[in-house]
Amino acid sequence: MKIRILSLACVMTAAALLAACTAVYKNSDACEQLMRSKLAEKSPDTLKIANRGVGIDGSRVVVEGSIEHVPTASEVAAVAASSVGAVSAASAVHAGGASGVSGADALPLKPAKPKKVVQPAAAECTFHGSTLNAFNWLAPARLAAPADENHGEAAQ
Secondary structure, three states: OHHHHHHHHHHHHHHHHHHHHHHHHHHHHHHHHHHHHHHHHHOOOEEEEEEEEEOHHHOEEEEEEEEEEOOOHHHHHHHHHHHHHHHHHHHHHHHOOOOOOOHHHHOOOOOOOOOOEEEEEEEEEEEEOOEEEEEEEEEOHHHHOOOOOOHHHHHO
């Protein structure tokens, strides 16, 4: 009889531990998905998750990663136009008209591939059990800043 009680107690303990572990994983997955959806609302950039830190019983979750931004064609064109103007102005000053090569001729013929801009990102979620209490961006600053700048004045 004692062996049955001991084995039953072990099975119940294992079930309780397993239930606590699944809550931790569910909360971290929920925070990651919320982070992705909040970023998708603000910009079309790509989010890559690097780390998920979970507090005791999954009550606090911090998700860390990076936001990759590939410049659009208009952004690349604007940068290219400003660099062409700078190169042609610099070559005109340095050459003084002595050489027959213009600033546009000195540029490489093959367009450069736009580089990805990588920005660190982090978000914090707090849970009560499996219910989300709060979501806060920790980084980057443009997402972490409150949407309403006059929030403190409106409350007064």
